[in-house]
Amino acid sequence: ESGDLGVKDVSFAYPDGKSVLEHVSFSAKPGQIIGVTGPVACGKSTLGKLFLCECPYEGTVRFAGKDLLQMEEAERKGIVAYLGHDPELFHDSVRDNVLLGDEKDLKTYLKAVCIDREVSDMEEGEDTLIGNGGVRLSGGQAQRVALARTLCHKKPLLVLDDPFSALDKSTEKEVFANVRAMTRDSIVLLLSHRLYLFPQMDQVIFMEKGRVITGSHESVLKNCSEYRKLYGGQEGGADR
Numbered sequence: 001e002s003g004d005l006g007v008k009d010v011s012f013a014y015p016d017g018k019s020v021l022e023h024v025s026f027s028a029k030p031g032q033i034i035g036v037t038g039p040v041a042c043g044k045s046t047l048g049k050l051f052l053c054e055c056p057y058e059g060t061v062r063f064a065g066k067d068l069l070q071m072e073e074a075e076r077k078g079i080v081a082y083l084g085h086d087p088e089l090f091h092d093s094v095r096d097n098v099l100l101g102d103e104k105d106l107k108t109y110l111k112a113v114c115i116d117r118e119v120s121d122m123e124e125g126e127d128t129l130i131g132n133g134g135v136r137l138s139g140g141q142a143q144r145v146a147l148a149r150t151l152c153h154k155k156p157l158l159v160l161d162d163p164f165s166a167l168d169k170s171t172e173k174e175v176f177a178n179v180r181a182m183t184r185d186s187i188v189l190l191l192s193h194r195l196y197l198f199p200q201m202d203q204v205i206f207m208e209k210g211r212v213i214t215g216s217h218e219s220v221l222k223n224c225s226e227y228r229k230l231y232g233g234q235e236g237g238a239d240r
Contacts, residue, residue, distance in 0.1 A: 002030040002156045002185045003064025010059035011210075012046060020046045021057070022210040028203065030156070033180060033188040035198045035217075038207035039226065044191045047207065048159045051080045051189075063157060081155035083163055087146030089134035094119050095126040097134075098148045109152045112178040113144040114171050140166035147175070151182050158183060161191045172197065195231045 005028040012021040020043040028034055036044050050057060053068055053076060061068045063079050071079075089097050095106050106126055110116040118141060122128040134142035147163050160179075164172040176197050179188065190201070198204055204220045206213045206227045213224050220227050 001064065002187075004029050005157060005187050006060070006062045008060045008062070010050065010057055010061060012050065012055060012057040019210050021050070024059070024210075024212050026203070026205060026212065026214045028187045028189075030187055031184050032202040033183070033190055033200075034203045034205060035195075035201035036189055036191045036205045036207065037193060037195060037198070037227075037230070039230070040193070042207040043210055044207050045085075045161055047205075048082065048084075048161050048189065048191050051157060051159055052076075052082055079155055080157045080159065081150050081153065082159045082161075083146055083150045084161050087134070087142060089130060089132075089137075089142055089145060091129065091132045093124070093127045093129055094122070094145060097130060097145055098152055100149065100153065102152065104152055109148040112151055112182060113148045113175050114167075114178075115141060115144040115148065138166070143167070144175070147179075151179065154183065154186055156186050158186055158188045159191070160188065162193065163190070164192070164194065169196065176200070195234050198231065 007027070008025050010021055010024045011019070013019040024047065026034075036047060038044055049055065050061065051068065068076055098109055099106055107116060110119055119126055119128070128136075130136050130145070134145065137145065143163060143166050147160070150158060150160070164175060167175065199217045201217060203214060204217050204227070206220050206224050208226055213220055213227070215223070221231060
């Protein structure tokens with residue numbers, strides 16, 4: 001079931017006392033894609049993992065009015081999907097890695113992440129075994145197979161940590177448009193250090209030294225010189 005997300009006054013510090021998140025607050029509605037960025041080591045991955053409730057934090061994270069920390073793990077797993085940097089892929093076929101035994105149309109999801117042609121060129125096509133952790137795939141292919149699986153088993157809240165880092169710009173644009181179309185009833189948090197899609201985000205969260213500035217791309221651009229610098233440095237930067 002879709003629902004609103006409310007993050008209120010969330011703080012988190014490592015046991016050594018180093019503060020990573022300080023009084024972070026934002027809210028989001030189904031259908032929104034929220035871009036999260038900041039300088040290297042700004043804490044965006046920590047923010048992404050927050051929703052798994054693996055680390056004790058202060059403050060509240062509510063989904064559809066319910067506190068994530070108060071939920072049973074099974075209920076939370078039904079709400080949050082987290083796709084990290086090193087996606088877990090199994091020693092199995094492309095098909096089984098994406099569908100996980102479901103009777104869905106595999107092509108829809110392979111097309112959505114722009115990997116359908118590459119898969120049909122593989123020696124066994126969709127039945128090609130991709131090796132433990134996807135060793136027989138390139139980094140970009142492994143990323144996209146994992147993203148296809150996340151879209152296939154979509155949850156109301158999707159946290160995607162740099163899902164496009166190995167893709168070129170035109171592929172990234174296409175995949176982003178497909179992700180948007182397929183997640184109209186979910187909330188997507190997209191953590192990324194590549195910013196040229198950020199003007200298309202419904203909200204931008206800029207993180208620095210544990211604090212956040214939130215707003216539209218335009219307003220964060222106007223009010224935050226660090227974001228301006230990062231964005232300006234990438235605009236007209238190398239076309240990757």
